[in-house]
Amino acid sequence: MPKAPRRPPQLRGRIFRGSIAVSRGLLTRNDLRSSAWRPLFRDVYADAQVKVTHRLRCAAVRRWLIPPGAALAGRASAALYGCTAPGPNEPLDVLVPKDARIGPTAGLRIHHGEIDPGDTVDRAGLRVTSPARTCWDLARWLDVVEAVVVIDTILASRLTHVSALREYALSRAGRRGWRSLLRAVDLADAGAESPQESRTRVRLVLAGLPRPQTQWVVADQGRFVARLDLAWPEFKVAVEYDGLWHDDPEQFHRDRRRLNRLLGGEWIVLHVTAKRLREDFEGFLAEVRAALRRRSHSPAGR
Structure with a gap:
């Protein structure tokens, strides 16, 4: 029977x-390779029974790896604000003062x-x-x-707003x-409800299409019909x-039913998936362009 790895109470x-831990005689280098400990960064370990969260990784970086004056930044900072969901092994952005010395880690x-x-x-x-x-660092x-x-x-x-970001950019x-x-702020929209909605919208606008409205509510004689992504x-x-x-299946059924009601109301509703965005964006873009072109010359678009 294999020997249980050493787990000093300290x-x-x-x-x-x-x-x-090694210098104090609590563990050996060989002990650190056992299943009892999880390496987080170079020379930084966690008890394998601890749930490693983004905040815990950031706390380890702040305590052990970066110099005074440095800060968690970029996507790492956005995740601490609750605005992204980083992967468990995603590298963490840190902003370090220009004169601080820190090697690649x-x-x-x-x-x-x-x-x-x-x-x-x-x-x-x-x-x-x-x-x-x-936001500035993300844009850079x-x-x-x-x-x-x-x-x-x-x-x-609501951590900031568009006018504050424009003022911040212009002051620099x-x-x-x-x-x-400034370019990113001009493309941004607080109405987006998912990363893929944002990607879809921005790619369409960068391709030259008019900017769409986000979360547009369609009503019929004051009664709610549907809320549209773009x-x-x-x-x-x-x-x-x-x-x-x-x-x-139930959500899919409800969505298709409400979109059928829109089609009956003369709306053209185009659907896109992650696979389509990834593998055939140009084809999807052509479909959206064709729909807008057709409607711009029809009574429904007037």
Whole structure:
């Protein structure tokens, strides 16, 4: 029968430096390789019975890996605000003062830059970038579509608003990324209710289509008919993103029934899935363009 791995009581339920545990004689290097301990980052371990959350990973980074003055940033910061759902092993963005020394570290994306007064806040004991600074960094570090996906959620959470982000960008005119933030803010919409809805909307707008309305409510003589993900009401054209929740047959049935009512009311409703966005966006774009073109020349679009 295999010998149970060593689990000193001093380390149970804790995160710790492996080198310190070894120097104090609590564990050996070989013990650290056992199933009792989970490596989080270089020389940082957790008791394997501890549930490793995003916040716990961030707390380990803040305590053990980054210098004073640094902050959790980008997607890591957005997740601490509840605006993204990072993967369990996703590298964490950290913003480090320009003059701070820190080498490449597995599991971290290290960004050096100026940190202005007010650019960081305390979030449940962790130093994170402010919502505005987080949006600026996202606009600098991600492509515009993925930046807007997160900024949409930050706006929807009312952590900041469009005019504040524009003011923030303009106050930093001439610094790297200020135009990127303005562009992302111009594309952002707090009405988006899922990352894929945001991706769909932004890609359509970047392709040259008119900007759609989000969560457009259709009523008939004052009675609710449907709420549409994306809509061009002047043309009675809409786009619905079909997500994984359509595995629920009852939800699928309810949605199709309400959309059939729209079709009876002369709306064109186009559906898109993640697979279509990924593999045939150009084909989908052509369908939306054709629908808008057709309606722009028909009585329904007037």
